[in-house]
Amino acid sequence: MWRYAFRVDHPSSAARFLADSGRAHWHDQAVWWVRQKRDAAASLVPDWEALRDAAARIKAHTLSRLAGYLEEFERNALALGARVHWARDAAEHNAIVHGILAERGVTRLVKSKSMLTEECRLNPYLEARGIEVVDTDLGERIVQLAEEPPSHIVMPAIHRKKEEIGELFHVHLGTRRGVSDPALLTEAARHHLRAKLLAAGAGLTGVNFAVAELGALVVCTNEGNADLGASLPPLHIACMGVEKIVPRARDLPVFLRLLARSATGQPITTYTTHYFGPQPGGELHIVIVDNGRSAQLGDERLRRSLACIRCGACMNTCPVFRRSGGHSYGYTVPGPIGSILAPTRQPAHHATLPFASSLCGSCSDVCPVRIDLHHELLELRHALAEKRLVPLGKRLALRLAAFVLGWTGLYRLAGWLARRLVPRLPRSWVYGAWNAWGRQRELPPMPRASFRALYRRRPGGRA
Ligand code: SF4
Numbered sequence: 001m002w003r004y005a006f007r008v009d010h011p012s013s014a015a016r017f018l019a020d021s022g023r024a025h026w027h028d029q030a031v032w033w034v035r036q037k038r039d040a041a042a043s044l045v046p047d048w049e050a051l052r053d054a055a056a057r058i059k060a061h062t063l064s065r066l067a068g069y070l071e072e073f074e075r076n077a078l079a080l081g082a083r084v085h086w087a088r089d090a091a092e093h094n095a096i097v098h099g100i101l102a103e104r105g106v107t108r109l110v111k112s113k114s115m116l117t118e119e120c121r122l123n124p125y126l127e128a129r130g131i132e133v134v135d136t137d138l139g140e141r142i143v144q145l146a147e148e149p150p151s152h153i154v155m156p157a158i159h160r161k162k163e164e165i166g167e168l169f170h171v172h173l174g175t176r177r178g179v180s181d182p183a184l185l186t187e188a189a190r191h192h193l194r195a196k197l198l199a200a201g202a203g204l205t206g207v208n209f210a211v212a213e214l215g216a217l218v219v220c221t222n223e224g225n226a227d228l229g230a231s232l233p234p235l236h237i238a239c240m241g242v243e244k245i246v247p248r249a250r251d252l253p254v255f256l257r258l259l260a261r262s263a264t265g266q267p268i269t270t271y272t273t274h275y276f277g278p279q280p281g282g283e284l285h286i287v288i289v290d291n292g293r294s295a296q297l298g299d300e301r302l303r304r305s306l307a308c309i310r311c312g313a314c315m316n317t318c319p320v321f322r323r324s325g326g327h328s329y330g331y332t333v334p335g336p337i338g339s340i341l342a343p344t345r346q347p348a349h350h351a352t353l354p355f356a357s358s359l360c361g362s363c364s365d366v367c368p369v370r371i372d373l374h375h376e377l378l379e380l381r382h383a384l385a386e387k388r389l390v391p392l393g394k395r396l397a398l399r400l401a402a403f404v405l406g407w408t409g410l411y412r413l414a415g416w417l418a419r420r421l422v423p424r425l426p427r428s429w430v431y432g433a434w435n436a437w438g439r440q441r442e443l444p445p446m447p448r449a450s451f452r453a454l455y456r457r458r459p460g461g462r463a
Contacts, residue, residue, distance in 0.1 A: 008329070008330030008331070008342075008349060008350050008352060008353065009352055010324070010328055010329060010330070010352040010353055010355070010356045011352060013324070013327065013328035013329075013330065014320075014323075014324035014325075014328040014356070015435070016328075017324050017325040017327070017328050018323065018324065023159070023161075024323055024324075024325070026161070027158070027159060027322065027323075027325055028322040028323055030158060031152075031158065031315070031316050031321070031322045032316070032322060034155070034264060034265065034316045035313070035316040035317045035366070036265075037264065037265025038261060038262055038263075038264075038265045038313055038316065038366065039265075040265060041261040041265040041266065041267065042261055042262070045257065045261070051254055051257055051258055051368075052258065052367075052368055052369070052370050053370070054254045055254050055255060055258055055307075055309075055368055055369045055370070056307065056369050056370040058246065058247070058251050058254060058255075059306075059307035059369050060304075060307070061247070062245055062246060062247055063243070063297060063303060063306055063307065066242060066243075066245065066297065069212040069245045069247055070212075070242060070245060070288065072212040072213065073210055073211070073212040073215055073245055074215075074288075075215070076212070076213065076214055076215025076216075077215035077216075077277070077286055078215070079215060080215050080216070080276050080277030081277040081278050081284070082215070082277050082278060082284040082285070082286050083283070083284070083285045083286070084285075084286045084288065085100075085285060085286070085287045085288070086287075086288050086290075087287055087288065087289045087290065087291070088290050088291075089289075089290065089291050089292070090119065090120035090121065090289075090291050092289075093116075093120045093122070093239065093287055093289045093291065094120055094121070094122055094125040094126075096287050097122060097126070097204070097237060097239070097287060098125065098126060098129055098131070100202075100235070100237060100285050101126070101131060101201075101202055101235075101237075102129075104201070104202070104235060105201070106131070106201035106202045106235065107130065107131055107132060107201065108131070108132045108134070108196075108199055108200045108201050108202075109126065109131055109132065109133050109134070109200060109201070109202050109203070109204055110134050110136050110196055110197050110200040110202075110203050110204070110225075110228075110229045110233070111123075111133060111134065111135050111136060111140075111203075111204045111205075111229065112135075112136055112137055112203075112204070112205045112206065112219070112221060112225050112226035112229050112230075113135070113137040113139075113140050113156070113206060113221070113226075114204065114205065114206030114239055115150075115153055115206065115310060115332055115333060116206060116239050116240065116241055116289060116291075117204065117206070117239055118149065118150065118332040119291065119332045119333075120239075120289070120291065122204075122239075123135075123144070134193070134196045134200070136193050136196065136197060136223075136225035136226075136228070136229055137156070137221070137223060137225055138157075138186065138189050138193075138223060138225075139155055139156035139157040139158075140156050140157075141189060141193065142156070142157040142160060142165055142168065143156050143157050143160075145168050145169075145172045146160070146168055148327070149327065149332065150326070150332075151325055151326030151327050151334065152312060152315060152326050152334065152335075153310050153312045153315070153333055153334075154263045154264065154310075154311065154312035155312070158326075159325050159326065159327065162180045162181075162182055162185070163180045165180070165185055166178065166179050166180035166185060169185055169188055169189070173188050173189070173192050175188045193225065197225075197228050197229060197232050198232060200229070200232065200233045201233055201235065202233050202234075202235035202236070202237060203226075203228075203229030203230045203231075203232065203233045203235070203236050203237070204229070204236075204237045204238075204239065205219050205226045205229060205230050205236070205237075205238050205239075206219065206226075206238070206239060206240070207219060207238050207239070207240035207244050207286075208220045208244070208255075208259070208309070208310075209244060209245075209246050209252060209255060210240055210244045210245050210246070210286075211245075211246055211247075211248070211249055211251075211252065212245055212246070212247050212248070213247060213248050213249060214249055214276070215276075215277075216249075216274050216275060216276045217238050217240070217274070217275040217286070218252065218256075218272065218273070218274050218275075219238075219271075219272075219273050219275070220256070220259060220260070220269040220271065220272050220273075221269060221270070221271050221273075222264075222266075222269055222270045222271070223270070223271075224270065224271045226271070226273065227271055227273050230273075230275065230279075231279055234279075234281065234282040234283065235282065235283050235285070236275075236278065236279070236282060236283065236284045236285070237285045237287065238275070238284065238285070238286050238287070239286075239287045239289060240286065240287070240288055240289065241288075241289050241290075241291070241293055242288060242289065242290055242293050242294070243293055243306045243307070243308075255309060255368075256268065256269075256272060258309070258311070258368035258369075259309055259311055259368070261368075262311035262312075262313040262366065262367075262368040263311040263312050263313065292344070292345045293306060295344075296341075296344055296345075299344070301376065301379045301383075302340065302344050302376060302379070302380070304371050304372060304376065305337060305340045305341060305344075305371055305373075305376055307369045307371055308337050308369065308371060309368065309369060310333075311368055312335070313363075313366040313367065313368065314335050314336040314337055314363035314366060314367055314373055315334060315335030315336070315337075316366075317362045317363060317365075317366050318335050318336050318357070318362065318363055319358055319360065319362070320356050320357055320358060321334060321335040321336070321356075324356065328356075329342070329353060329356065330342075330350070331350060331353070335363075336357060336363035336373045336374070336377065337363075337371070337373065338353070339353035339354050339356055339357060339377060339380075340354070340373065340376050340377060340380060343380055343384065344380070347383075347384060347387060347389055348389055351384050351389040351390065354377045354378075354380040354381045354384060355381065355394075357374065357377050359374045359377065359378060360374070361374045385398075
């Protein structure tokens, strides 16, 4: 079973992904295609920018009164017959979910996509206690069978080719070897998952939005798996981070119009289900999780990233994500938003992530809730440097760069040297040096001839 127990070194992981250049190119194209669909969908909504403004305002307002809205939500959810649990961290969340299942003797759980349960590592926790956990979202089921984490929050198996999925299904679901037709594979998954859904003792879903004034939950999926998981078994457990609250029902359309278009370029997700309390004769347990979010709320520089609605648009547009793949981030949420969330919670563990960005600002341009992602990444770089979590070589290089850029004469001299030296360096050395820089390794020895060439007059050029 996979774990992210090691210290994440994004440059090395990205280099491993890029070593398979065919896959890297294909991944880049596939993810960019989704970004283009998002652009096309957004361009058809005349008030798109006004919607983004409204979403940002609602989120800012909600985060400024989060405690009050959470309490209002709890009161109204209890009045509808749900049971509400509060979890300080991942350990409490897992213990609560396990307690609910164990109390009722449930040994089979079906789950729809929930990044929060990925964050809390719920699957291995429950499996170690004898509970079978089946992810029912197709992409999630693929990565679960492959024993790897999702590589994207909306398209968990986007890094996998259909031939690889065909082989995986042949091994685990008994499909014919060599079958890679998506329609046939989806049909096989449908039969397999239907049986699991019918046999389950409980269904667990994530939560896209929790409406404070109603005490209701909203879950958006494209496959209808959450709806089956929440309605076939008598027990429904819904796990949500504290930031999923929206104050009023009239705020919902703003987010629903933005979410699907930003995520996949669809006008609306296929299933948008509103849960008002438990189904007749059933139970609904809502687990509200903090797990570091309050600390983030208290940090003025990083508060805005709590507004994220997990659409994945910043990943689809990010040139670094597209070319390095989601697994290279070593965190549940990859891409620009993951590069903020991960080091905010575990700075030493994820110190390379804020540097996994060109700071081009494309992520901030597409974000439906207007999170200023690239500026937050820059802030994090400062914070990590202050804590001396940036490698010494990089710190020295950046200091040198700051010094040179601060003096016009030095800057001109550096430009003059670069103009003379770089064109004369062997290309192989430049690539070697670039790779060494990226991986924080020693530079390859500079060829002696290049030093001599520095003082040689270029034919027809100035000294
Ligand atoms: S940060 Fe913005 S663009 Fe990225 S996933 Fe969150 S809401 Fe979507």
